[in-house]
Amino acid sequence: MDHFDSFGSTGMDAVWMGSCGWPAASATSGEQEAVDLRRGPWTMEEDALLAGHIAKHGEGRWNELACAAGLRRTGKSCRLRWLNYLRPDVRRGDFTPQEQLLILELHFRWGNRWSRIAREMPGRTDNEIKNYWRTRVQKHAKQLKCDVDSRQFRDVMRHLWMPRLVERIQAAATAATPAPILEHAPSPMYHSPETTTVTTSSTAGSSVSLEVQFPSNQLVMTVGSATNWSGAGSEQCGSASARSDDMFDGSWSELLARACDDGADSVVFPNFELGESRDDKWSLEDIWLQHQY
DNA sequence: AACATGTTCAACCGCGTGTAC
DNA sequence: TGTACACGCGGTTGAACATGT
Numbered sequence: 001m002d003h004f005d006s007f008g009s010t011g012m013d014a015v016w017m018g019s020c021g022w023p024a025a026s027a028t029s030g031e032q033e034a035v036d037l038r039r040g041p042w043t044m045e046e047d048a049l050l051a052g053h054i055a056k057h058g059e060g061r062w063n064e065l066a067c068a069a070g071l072r073r074t075g076k077s078c079r080l081r082w083l084n085y086l087r088p089d090v091r092r093g094d095f096t097p098q099e100q101l102l103i104l105e106l107h108f109r110w111g112n113r114w115s116r117i118a119r120e121m122p123g124r125t126d127n128e129i130k131n132y133w134r135t136r137v138q139k140h141a142k143q144l145k146c147d148v149d150s151r152q153f154r155d156v157m158r159h160l161w162m163p164r165l166v167e168r169i170q171a172a173a174t175a176a177t178p179a180p181i182l183e184h185a186p187s188p189m190y191h192s193p194e195t196t197t198v199t200t201s202s203t204a205g206s207s208v209s210l211e212v213q214f215p216s217n218q219l220v221m222t223v224g225s226a227t228n229w230s231g232a233g234s235e236q237c238g239s240a241s242a243r244s245d246d247m248f249d250g251s252w253s254e255l256l257a258r259a260c261d262d263g264a265d266s267v268v269f270p271n272f273e274l275g276e277s278r279d280d281k282w283s284l285e286d287i288w289l290q291h292q293y
Numbered sequence: 294a295a296c297a298t299g300t301t302c303a304a305c306c307g308c309g310t311g312t313a314c
Numbered sequence: 315t316g317t318a319c320a321c322g323c324g325g326t327t328g329a330a331c332a333t334g335t
Contacts, residue, residue: 041303041329063320075320080304083322115323130324131302139300300332311321 038072042081046071050078051086084125091123095132097172101165103129104137104157 062075
C-alpha cells in the first residue's frame with residue numbers, strides 16, 4: 001500500500017487546508033494541496049510531533065492543531081491517533097474477563113454505541129471495543145450460525161458466556177485473595193436483563209464496580225479503582241485475567257453440553273449444530289421461565 | 294518452504310450533530 | 315435564522331500477522 005497516496009479530499013476535511021500556512025502556500029490547485037497530505041500508518045516522528053504539541057498546548061481545534069504541530073495530516077486523523085493511541089491513559093493489551101463481561105453487559109444496554117460503552121471503561125477506546133465486538137463476539141455468532149443481534153445469540157451470551165466469565169472472575173478472585181471480595185452467588189446465571197446491573201464510574205479516583213444481581217443473591221465484584229482499572233492493577237482479581245484468552249474458542253459444543261449438565265439450574269439449549277434455530281421458534285429466556293414454574 | 298486462508302486492529306470514510314458567526 | 319465549518323460517531327477497509335495445509 002502506498003501510504004502517501006493522495007488524500008481523497010472528501011467533504012469538509014479538505015476545506016480547512018486553505019487557512020493553513022501549508023500546503024496552500026506551495027500549491028497551485030486543490031489537487032496539489034491534496035498530494036501534500038499524508039495518510040496511512042503514523043511514523044514515530046509524527047507521533048512525537050503530535051504528542052509534543054498536545055503536551056505543550058493541550059487539545060484544541062484539531063485542524064488548527066495539525067497545522068500548528070507541523071503535521072501533514074488532517075485534524076481528523078490527528079484526533080483519532082491521539083484518542084486511540086497516543087493519549088497517556090490509553091490502555092493497551094487484551095481485554096480482561098472483567099472487561100469482556102462489562103462489554104457484553106453494556107452492549108445489552110446500549111447496543112452499538114461504542115463511545116458510550118467506552119466512557120464506562122477508562123483507558124479503553126471505542127475503536128478497541130468495536131473491534132473486540134466485531135472480531136470476537138461476532139465470530140461466536142457465526143460459529144453458532146446465528147446473527148449477533150438475534151435473540152438466540154443474546155440468550156446464549158446471557159446464559160452461557162456471561163456466567164462463565166463471572167465464574168472465571170470469581171475463581172480468579174478466590175485464588176488471588178485470601179479475603180474474598182466476592183459475595184457468594186450460586187452458579188451465576190443471568191436470569192433476565194432486569195436482574196443484572198453493571199455500575200461503573202469513569203470519574204477519576206472513584207471506584208469502578210461491576211454489580212451482578214440475582215433474584216435472591218447479589219454478587220458484587222469490585223473491579224478496583226479507576227487507576228487500577230486502567231493499569232496492571234486490574235489483574236489483581238486473578239491470574240486468569242493476565243491473558244484475555246478467548247474462553248470459548250472452538251468449544252461451543254462442549255460448553256453447550258456443559259450447560260445442559262449443570263443440574264437443576266440448567267437451561268435446555270437447542271442443537272446449534274443443526275443450524276436451523278430461528279428467533280421466533282424458541283427462546284432460552286422462555287425455556288428458563290418455563291423451568292421455573 | 295511456500296502458499297492459502299483466517300484474524301486482528303489501526304486508520305479511513307461518510308454522515309449527523311453541535312457551534313460560531 | 316441560515317450557513318459554514320468542526321467534531322465525534324459508527325461502519326468499513328485493508329495491511330500485517332497468525333495459522334493451517
